[in-house]
Amino acid sequence: DQQVKQNSPSLSVQEGRISILNCDYTNSMFDYFLWYKKYPAEGPTFLISISSIKDKNEDGRFTVFLNKSAKHLSLHIVPSQPGDSAVYFCAASEIEKLTFGTGTRLTIIP
Amino acid sequence: GAGVSQTPSNKVTEKGKYVELRCDPISGHTALYWYRQSLGQGPEFLIYFQGTGAADDSGLPNDRFFAVRPEGSVSTLKIQRTERGDSAVYLCASSFTLGETQYFGPGTRLLVL
Numbered sequence: 001d002q003q004v005k006q007n008s009p010s011l012s013v014q015e016g017r018i019s020i021l022n023c024d025y026t027n028s029m030f031d032y033f034l035w036y037k038k039y040p041a042e043g044p045t046f047l048i049s050i051s052s053i054k055d056k057n058e059d060g061r062f063t064v065f066l067n068k069s070a071k072h073l074s075l076h077i078v079p080s081q082p083g084d085s086a087v088y089f090c091a092a093s094e095i096e097k098l099t100f101g102t103g104t105r106l107t108i109i110p
Numbered sequence: 111g112a113g114v115s116q117t118p119s120n121k122v123t124e125k126g127k128y129v130e131l132r133c134d135p136i137s138g139h140t141a142l143y144w145y146r147q148s149l150g151q152g153p154e155f156l157i158y159f160q161g162t163g164a165a166d167d168s169g170l171p172n173d174r175f176f177a178v179r180p181e182g183s184v185s186t187l188k189i190q191r192t193e194r195g196d197s198a199v200y201l202c203a204s205s206f207t208l209g210e211t212q213y214f215g216p217g218t219r220l221l222v223l
Contacts, residue, residue: 004152032209034211036214041216042216042217043114043201043203043214043215043216043217044153044201044214045214046211046212046213046214049211089152089153091152095166096141096143096158096165096166096208096209097143097155097158097166097169098143098145098153098155098212099155100145100152100153100154101152102150102151102152103152
């Protein structure tokens with residue numbers, strides 16, 4: 001029973017365009033959401049987070065949107081750059097532990 | 111500053127053997143977490159510590175798995191009688207305190223033959 005789902009295993013985007021990564025969750029007790037980026041042979045790197053009391057958080061090229069009624073969040077990257085090519089994990093927090101999705105592999109095409 | 115470090119980076123062992131995986135958290139971080147990532151999956155929670163005590167070990171798959179953090183800093187994940195299904199990347203993360211952002215180490219890749 002997956003509580004956090006990333007339904008797109010992969011996504012390819014032209015350099016300079018917007019990348020949109022999606023995540024759905026089922027547990028309404030989740031109160032904090034995060035996006036991590038992962039390169040091969042490295043641990044996940046924290047990107048951006050959002051509290052359940054907000055619907056948007058922005059940090060430079062990265063914006064996370066949260067729609068609580070739909071139990072959906074998305075990560076927007078604009079403009080996309082070649083260095084953004086990586087696997088992106090959505091994670092949700094209930095109390096302290098994180099529940100992760102299965103990841104989306106983003107490839108930026110030069 | 112130094113991030114979370116994990117040793118060894120890779121470990122190959124035989125079925126039935128005992129292994130220990132070590133995690134050095136970011137200096138000053140009081141909370142420490144262990145996760146396990148299998149191929150094609152996201153990391154799955156195993157256990158977390160606040161200080162020296164295991165605050166939640168509900169993710170440990172069975173009693174072959176045990177973790178300690180005796181002085182509230184370095185932690186060791188111990189796996190007894192390893193099985194092939196234990197093969198995975200074991201990730202450690204730390205945060206300044208509970209509820210703060212978790213920062214991950216590079217992981218230990220465990221292969222049980």
